[in-house]
Amino acid sequence: MNGFKKNGFAILNDFYSPQEVSEMVLAIENAMSNRPTFRRSNDLFAIRQVLKEIPQLIKLVLDEKLKKLITATFGENYFVSKSIYFDKPGNSNWFVAYHQDLTISVRDKVLTNGFGPYTKKQDQFAVQPPVAFLEKNFTVRIHLDHTDESNGALRVIPASHLAGIRRMEQVDNMSTEQFCCVNEGGIMLMHPLLFHASGKSTAAQSRRVLHIEFSNQELPAGLHWSERINYQ
Structure with missing residues (x-):
């Protein structure tokens, strides 16, 4: 996984079998709800804290293969710090401009030095x-559909995570932009400081993704992760 450290992302196709993907999709479909964490519009369906809302997903997602990959690539003592499910329907006009993932989810608003x-x-x-927190975190994106340029695949700027927090106009290697096409059942590992974007969908194919963030860091006194799952 040297490519992850250099580029800020890596793609592993065929990580989950078609049967495993089907079980994940079924668990999500059976749990569709009107709770506040479920957000639905014509262009997007999302579930925040999806592993808390649908706990049967935990054993499906955090299987031995993923645990071994995380340990081998990043080390011990990581835990889930955030999880979101995104369903971008076919022909969706929803898009996200280039950005870095600069926040973490916490239970309460507590004024703490260095956080804000x-x-x-x-x-x-x-x-x-603080940026030191973000530099040690990572995200696993589990693709429940084949994803390419036509249905909103991520676009990234390789190695853009290496210079810390920046504004988009400070990124000088835009010519290296890359589409991240991922097969159904594949996963994408991503650094939070990697600049990434998602375009509108021009095809009828949905783009369903489980976005799982991981950390190995304890928060200062008074702050608590809003969604912490110790899976090891």
């Missing part, structure tokens, strides 16, 4: 931590 500013979405607090 805060935001709040659907009763969920998010705060920007």
Whole structure:
């Protein structure tokens, strides 16, 4: 996985079998709800804290293969710090401009040196931590559909995570932009400081993704992760 350290992302296709993907999809479909963490529009269906809302997903997602990969690539003592399910329907106009993932999810708003500013979405607090926190975190994106340029595959700027927190206009290697096409059952590992974006969908094919963030760091006194799952 040297490519991850250099480029800020890596793609592993055929990580989950078709049967495993089907079981994940079935668990999500059976849990569709009107709770505050479930957000639905014509262009997007999302579930925040999806592993808490649908706990049967935990054993399906955090299987021995993924645990071994995480340990071999990043080391011990990691835990889930955030999970979201995204369903981008076919022909969706929803898009996300280039950005870095600069916040973590916490239970309450607590004024803490080095942490801020805060935001709040659907009763969920998010705060920007010191950059040292972000540099050790990573994300696993599990693709439940084949994803390519036509249905909103991520675009990334390889190695853009190496210079810390920046504004988009400070990125000088835009010519290296790459589409991250991932097969159904494949996963994408991503550094939070990697600049990434997602375009509108031009095909009828949905793009369903489980976005799982991991950390190995304890928060200062008074702050608590809003969604911590110790799986090891």
